[in-house]
Amino acid sequence: MTTQPSPPSPAAAAAPLAPIALADRLPLRERKKLRTRQALIDTALELFTERGFDGTTLDDLCEAVEVSKRTFFRNFSSKEDVATAPLHDMWTALLDDLESCDPGGRPVLEMLQDTLLATLDRMTTEDWARRVRLSHRLAEKTPSMGAHGLHFCDRTSRAALAILHRRLTLADPYDLRPRLALDMIVAAFNRALETWAARPGSGTRAELAAHVRDAFTAIPGTLTLTVGLRDET
Amino acid sequence: MTTQPSPPSPAAAAAPLAPIALADRLPLRERKKLRTRQALIDTALELFTERGFDGTTLDDLCEAVEVSKRTFFRNFSSKEDVATAPLHDMWTALLDDLESCDPGGRPVLEMLQDTLLATLDRMTTEDWARRVRLSHRLAEKTPSMGAHGLHFCDRTSRAALAILHRRLTLADPYDLRPRLALDMIVAAFNRALETWAARPGSGTRAELAAHVRDAFTAIPGTLTLTVGLRDET
DNA sequence: ACGATAACGCCACTGAGTGGCATAAACCTA
């Protein structure tokens, strides 16, 4: 199955570079690029987890993947970038899904929740969840990774807001509510990610989705939550 | 007014180092340290605004302030850090205020809003608002600064959550609501900051506070906001 | 006035990230 028609059987494929697999009726060059990209991500997550983010130099990584440092920077914008790629891919996919979303009478916040869950459902790349888990655990230990992650969440939010303004009947461009709705989605997702990565569970995508749903349902109660001062004796 | 009693009149103070002023019955050494710190912040904001963040090297900055690079890194953890210091100070002050807050029957979210506004009211350092404005405008142009800013918002949220758990009657440590409440506060504040920095207004602290109040009031409506699909003909 | 204690300056070093240019591989067309 899935035999290439025209390309004269490159066959030069090395050993552990199986992934990507599906979804490629792509030109050979593109596939190679994707393959080294994926190899860089996987090896990075592995090395960073073993020796620590700061304990691994880019030279180490590039040597392990047998790629020049120059090539690394053609695929990723920074050392942090390669290690946060899995989540980055998801947020990018969300933007794509927002292009074809439909509020259909529901509140915007609810639509965004459903869209994110749908996006999550589409992250079917082999082992995506495991990569996200490794990535998130690294991010908790490595400030610069955490910062980088938050940053592209922010960029995604802005891009998403632009899409909403283009596709929905949002009159006032200064109305903070749609922007805050996106912030809430991002916040809820990140909290879900935290608890999911912390719990000892097997870490499947389905479990993550369940945590995300829980976080979403917690949102309304957040506004009314009332507690007292603790007894300080 | 406010003449120093014991110190044998240092008088070596250079020209534009007036600030700090109040609140120092501090030992001379501390005051000097604070003074160079402030000089670094102000000069950094100035140079970064003029020549751009990437167009200014730390050597440039250190030379301008007449300080060694080693000294710079004793005061700040990174190049981004010095340029985001004003807001960083505010978030730190918020943690302080949270140590003595009291829900008094109000919802937690509301208490947090009031506390943040109170903290904002206490940022009385000379020209604080102007610095924040410069800093934020730089952060919008400089990804690494934006990332750094988001990062310490995140760290502050975590620290704040710990304080809440210690001081308030929050039974379940896994309850996401207090954490989400903090996320909402941070998000609302950042949105307020954005609009405040974008508007041509004079940029006073009072104006910022007004924007923050607006953002806070927009929160409940965020959950119910409903719009339709735009007509795509 | 005099030790103790910081803060500072200087220096050498690692490692992230960039620009330029030559090379090789994949693509396309005849």
Added chain:
DNA sequence: TAGGTTTATGCCACTCAGTGGCGTTATCGT
């Protein structure tokens, strides 16, 4: 299937952020 074009890659030299060590200077306590 040969030949020209496109595109990714490798290599090299370079800038600059950030760190560690150590000698020096300035403030503090008594």
